[in-house]
Amino acid sequence: xxxxxMKSPSYFITSESVTEGHPDKLCDQISDAILxxxxxxxxxxxxxxxTAVTTGIAMVLGEITTECYVDIPKIIRETIESVGYxxxxxxxxxxxxxxxxxxxxxxxxxxxxxxxxxxxxxxKLMTHDELEQIGAGDQGMMVGFACNETPELMPMxxxxxxxxxxxxxxxxxxxxxxxxxxxxxxxVTVEYRxxxxxxxxxxxxxxxxDEVVSNEVxxxxxxxxxxxxxxxxxxxxxxxxxxxxxxxxxVIGGPMGDAGVTGRKIIVDTYGGVCRHGGxxxxxxxxxKVDRSGxxxxxxxxxxxxxxxxxxxxxxxLSYAIGVAQPTSIAIETFGTSKVxxxxxxxxxKKHFDFRPAAIIQNLNxxxxxxxxxxxxxxxxxxxxNVPWERTDKAAAIRTEAGLRVIQGGKAAAS
Numbered sequence: 001x002x003x004x005x006m007k008s009p010s011y012f013i014t015s016e017s018v019t020e021g022h023p024d025k026l027c028d029q030i031s032d033a034i035l036x037x038x039x040x041x042x043x044x045x046x047x048x049x050x051t052a053v054t055t056g057i058a059m060v061l062g063e064i065t066t067e068c069y070v071d072i073p074k075i076i077r078e079t080i081e082s083v084g085y086x087x088x089x090x091x092x093x094x095x096x097x098x099x100x101x102x103x104x105x106x107x108x109x110x111x112x113x114x115x116x117x118x119x120x121x122x123x124k125l126m127t128h129d130e131l132e133q134i135g136a137g138d139q140g141m142m143v144g145f146a147c148n149e150t151p152e153l154m155p156m157x158x159x160x161x162x163x164x165x166x167x168x169x170x171x172x173x174x175x176x177x178x179x180x181x182x183x184x185x186x187x188v189t190v191e192y193r194x195x196x197x198x199x200x201x202x203x204x205x206x207x208x209x210d211e212v213v214s215n216e217v218x219x220x221x222x223x224x225x226x227x228x229x230x231x232x233x234x235x236x237x238x239x240x241x242x243x244x245x246x247x248x249x250x251v252i253g254g255p256m257g258d259a260g261v262t263g264r265k266i267i268v269d270t271y272g273g274v275c276r277h278g279g280x281x282x283x284x285x286x287x288x289k290v291d292r293s294g295x296x297x298x299x300x301x302x303x304x305x306x307x308x309x310x311x312x313x314x315x316x317x318l319s320y321a322i323g324v325a326q327p328t329s330i331a332i333e334t335f336g337t338s339k340v341x342x343x344x345x346x347x348x349x350k351k352h353f354d355f356r357p358a359a360i361i362q363n364l365n366x367x368x369x370x371x372x373x374x375x376x377x378x379x380x381x382x383x384x385x386n387v388p389w390e391r392t393d394k395a396a397a398i399r400t401e402a403g404l405r406v407i408q409g410g411k412a413a414a415s
Contacts, residue, residue, distance in 0.1 A: 006195035006313075006336050014189040014202075015157035015272025017165040020083050020376035021182020021208070021253075023260025027051035028269075028375040030060065031262045031284030033079045034072055036369035039286065041068035043367035046106045049284035050262045051076075053255040055091055057098040062284065063106045073099045079372075084172070084182035091256025134358040136320035136327075137289040141278035144298025145271045145380075146306040147313040149197055152381035152390075153303050156197045158272025160188040162377045163230045168207055177221050181208035183253030188231075195312070195337075200235040203227055204243045208253035219244045269379050270295070275315045275333075283375050287366035288357055290320045294327075296389040297360045299380050301353045307395035309404050310345055312337035318355055325356045340402050348401060352394050364388040 005011050018025050030051040038045045045066035052059045058076050080094035088096055146153040164186035172180035187204035190197050205222050222244050228236075263281025267273050280291030287293040302314040311334040319329045332346055354363060361367060365388055373385050382390060 005192070008195075009193055011192045011195075012189055012201060013155070013157050013192060013272075013274055014187060015155065015161050015267075015274070016185060016187040016204075017158065017161035017268050017272075017377065018186075018265060019165045019169050019182065019184035021085070021169075021184065022265075023053055023183070023255045023258050024262075024264040025260075025268075025376050026080065026083055026085075026255065027053055027260045027262040028265065028283035029083065029372060030058065030076055030079045032371040032375040033075050034060065034070065035284055035286060036372045037070040037075055038064065038066050038068060039367060039371075040369040041070070042066045045286060046288065047284065047286040048106065048289065049103075051284070052259065052261050053092070053097075054259040055256045056096070057100065058255075059100040059102075061102040062104075064103050065106045072101050072103070084169075085254060090181060090254055091252065092254050097255075133325070134288060134356070134361070135323035135325055136294075136357055137285075137322065138280075138291065139320055139322045140280050140291060140294075142280065142290060142294035142298050142318045142320075143270070143276050143278050144295060144300065144302040144316040144318075145275040145314065146299070146302040147274075148306055150381070152383055153306050153392075154381035155272055155274045157188045157190045157274070158268075158378065159381055160190070160200070160231060161186045161272065162381070164188070164203070164205065164226060166377050167226045167230050168205070171225050176225060179210040179213040179218075181210065181251075181253060183208035183250075183257065190235075197235070199237055200231055200240055202241045202243070203231065204246070206245055206250055208250050209245075211251050215245065215248060271380065276317065278317075278319075282379060283371070287361045287364075290318075290357055290360075293357060293360045293364070293366055294318050294320060294355070296364060296366070296379075297353060297355055300364065300389040300391070301349055303390065304352070304392050304394040304398060305345065305349070307392040308399040308402065310338060310340055310348075310398065310402055311335075316349065325358070327355045330355065339404065344402060348398050351401075352398060 031049045034049050035047045038047055047064050049062040060072060076099050077094045085093050087093055147155055149156050150159050152159060165184060168184045171177040185206040189202040191199050191201045207222060209218060262283050266277060266281050269282055270277060282292045285292045298316045298318050302316045305314045313335045315333040317331045318327045321328050
């Protein structure tokens with residue numbers, strides 16, 4: 001997407017989400033449940049935990065360095081149970097599935113650069129700054145994004161898709177629609193006019209179900225209790241298209257229907273495809289891995305800048321070299337929506353946000369068990385979780401320093 005999107009009289013953006021019972025999301029949750037269990041006992045642990053599931057089996061593998069003990073097979077089964085795979089008839093359940101665990105310690109070569117950054121090893125520190133001690137856990141690019149089209153400062157298509165999937169899980173767990181099973185997907189297409197959401201063009205729902213329910217009942221119930229309960233009425237019109245279980249049947253699902261792997265839903269985890277993505281996954285990684293912590297601080301920066309009124313849309317991109325504390329680049333994109341000079345925006349970012357891994361960990365308080373809930377329904381725009389990277393506590397100071405004032409409607413204008 002570029003600035004031409006803001007000038008188009010009709011532009012369609014589609015985003016998808018998946019429920020917590022989707023096999024890939026099940027893997028993300030297992031990996032983050034293991035991370036949480038370890039970091040609760042050993043905040044300095046190094047964790048890179050991957051999960052794979054298929055019919056009748058869950059496998060966990062990776063590199064973990066810690067001084068604590070956690071019962072990984074127990075955590076795996078408890079996570080599978082909590083998601084809803086509790087019956088053998090689903091083709092996968094927490095009691096009968098096989099569990100395999102293959103864990104080794106983090107490579108000493110990687111640890112050498114993470115525990116002592118290049119700045120420390122080369123004697124380049126001007127002071128004994130503890131925040132310079134930790135090097136990035138890998139190379140790579142991380143992207144943070146925010147826009148002012150929803151209260152969460154997130155793109156509307158991905159927020160609607162997430163909320164539809166959360167609603168599918170809710171009506172299943174509350175037994176409002178007792179025939180639903182854990183697996184499911186949503187997809188939402190929004191028509192924009194001149195960069196502003198105008199209407200919902202298409203809603204796609206795939207909901208796993210028992211054999212006994214008819215298509216007619218399922219279509220009626222999903223429309224009334226899921227779609228209309230979530231999508232604002234004014235965004236739906238006579239031309240909105242609905243596709244509910246478009247194959248006509250979705251009984252075989254979850255790990256029985258499709259193998260799952262940690263980190264395969266990175267667009268679902270972030271912004272639904274409306275901006276760039278560095279390619280790194282989040283789940284199962286401790287915060288020394290900048291794939292995770294770098295993406296969190298980039299979102300924190302982008303959200304505060306949009307909340308401050310410096311731009312309507314903001315993308316912040318970081319890059320790192322393994323073992324080096326300072327990012328190798330910081331870049332921004334405002335898609336033609338900036339209210340002040342972009343050089344000023346970049347200067348304010350560098351002043352108010354510290355992108356060194358140790359500083360990110362400290363300032364966002366990331367060495368604690370907060371990750372499992374983020375492993376389904378997105379890591380961003382999660383006002384329900386009170387995660388630190390969603391705060392807008394720097395927005396007021398940034399707005400003042402940029403020379404902006406708040407006017408009616410929460411917009412910003414030059415002072």
